[in-house]
Amino acid sequence: MEELVQGASQHLQRGVELLDANQPQAALAELDQAVELEPGNPRIRYYLGRALYLTGQYEKALEHLTTGLPVAADPSAFGLIMGQSLIELDRLNEARSALDGAAALRPDYPPIQLQLAQVCYRAGNVDAALQKLAETAELAPQWTVPRLQAASIAAEKGDAATAAELFASTLDINGDLPLIWVRLGDNLEANLDYEGAIQAYRSAIATSPDLLAPQLALAYLFFNRQQFDDAAAVLAELLQRVPGDPQVLLPVGEIQMIEGQHEAALETIQSALRALERAPTTTLQQVGAQRDGLRLRALELQAKTLTNLDRVTEAEAAARTLLAMNPSNLDGLFVLGTVLLRSGNQEGRGHLRRFQRLSDVREHRELAYDFYRRGRDPDRAVAEFEKALVIEPQDAATLTGLGTVRLAQGNAAAAVELLAQAREAGAASVEWYREWILALHAAERSDEATQVWQQVREAGVTLGPRVWAALGNHQGAC
Structure with missing residues (x-):
């Protein structure tokens, strides 16, 4: 027996050292051996629970923590990790209970208070979360x-x-x-x-x-x-x-284009396009733009620069490539319309008319969002969205925006109808999914809302506290 305890102690020590070195996966191997040798040791159960939590194995973490808790020297430490695991499993009422128990044993301990704030946030009570975080900051002024x-x-x-x-x-x-x-x-x-x-x-x-x-x-x-x-x-x-980062090359090329250095601009922009074609997505340091967005911007600049150089055939090809990616791309429509007219092809007038229509739609849509988000004036926002839809009835972004405002006004049926139309028009943004789920829930179609939410979560997308509050069934968690 003494040899088993000694062996378990050695594995535990190595496991703790690996955890301290931020190597939880390696720590698991040591701690698994330790618990086999001494299953009744609560310290082993605690550190194994921590390692499992850090590697995303929340159910297993709870099993070991629950086993060790009754004989733990510091139950509050167990309760903290249990609470964190339960938060990740979206079992917020149980998390609140575990954390409250830990807080009763260790009042005003900042890490516990921080996790209680997380419970409130996940439950959709943002104001309570912010209040709890402010209290936690007062408890730990240097944290x-x-x-x-x-x-x-x-x-x-x-x-x-x-x-x-x-x-x-x-x-x-x-x-x-x-x-x-x-x-x-x-x-x-x-x-x-x-x-x-x-x-x-x-x-x-x-x-x-x-x-x-x-x-x-x-x-x-x-x-x-x-x-x-x-x-x-x-x-x-x-x-x-x-030298080859497209996020640097593109604004350089655009400045060159603005300053009339069109040949230099074209060379710079094409260098950016070549870099985007050969570089894996993971090598691009992103600042507010994804790879596809960078490529789209590069193609827009290329089309405009070729137009400035009067290289009509190449500009037309670039514009058609843009419109193949996005039929509503304003730069693509403008360039294609312009170069076709330069070539005497009257088809260009149709592209320029569509460019003007979509420009007007964008103006109304942006004004609507400004009224809604900054001015807090939903009625004027609705009026601007409706003006946009008169021009372009199947514009997905406008339908999404109007659906969002109708939901905020309490008209769930109208919101569902508008957002369904947006989906048919190609809407697939995070905003659309959030508002679609909330609209379904408000329209008492909660089973459908939950199903969509589950699909979105499985895809690794977070929709924020409003959705958690509506669908999480966490009454009493905060």
Whole structure:
């Protein structure tokens, strides 16, 4: 027996060391051997539960934690990991019970309070989650995690000002977090504080000079502000480091095009297209754009540059490629219409008329979203969406937007009808899935809503606390 205990102790020690080294998978091998040798040891059960939680094996983690809990020297530690596992399994009422039990044994312990905030967030009670995170931050003034989580929730809600304040307070604690400087910059930019955003991005660069994200963010900010000289300076430095990165090449090419350097622009844009064709998606450092979006933008710039160079045949081919990818692409329609007319082909007039119609649709749609999100005026938003639909009745984005507003107004039947039309028109965005699920639920078609939600979750897509609150059946969890 003594040899078994000694062997278990050795495996436990190695397992704990591997966990401390952030190697939970390797720790499992040691801890599995330890528990076979000494199944009644609660410390082994605890660390095995932690390792299983960290490797995403939540049910197994609960089995070992439940076994060890009755004889644990520190039941609150067990309750914390059990609560975290139950949160991941979406069993929020059980998670709340486990965490409340842990909190009773260890009052005001920040990690437990943090997980209670997560329960509220997952249950859809965002305000309660933010309140709990604020309390946790007071309990642990030098701990950045509760502030970061609160900042992320504020950003998700569209409250850029509050998000910026929380990111800034995090950086007051620890300024050596370059990606948090970037997030601060992003939210300051969203709140139209451009000088503050520039300073935040520069702080990120100073903190981590080798990180591309803040330099790309700074370059794009300058570009979007039409400060082309400043953008070009940042991009030139980036090109020295990553000469083939399409995210750098594309704004360089666009600046060259704007400045009338069309031959140079075309060469730069085609270099970006070649890089996109040969580079695996995982090698691209993404800043707000996916690979397909980068390729689409490159093709748009190529088509416009070829038009500027009066290379009509090539421009027509580029425009047709764009429209094959997206029949409603405005740049593709404009370029194709323009070059066809230059060649004397009157078919171009039809493409230009469609370009004008879709431009008007986009203008009405953007105004509608502005009324809805910024002005909090759903009636005026509806009027603008309806104007867009008069022009283009099957526009998926407009149908989705109008369905969203109708749902917010409490008209679930109208929302379901509009969102179904949007789906037939090709809608497949995260926004569409979220509003479709919520509309089905509001229309008392909960079984269908749950089925769609399950499919979306299996695809790894998160739809946010509104869906959890509606479908999670977590009454009393927060």
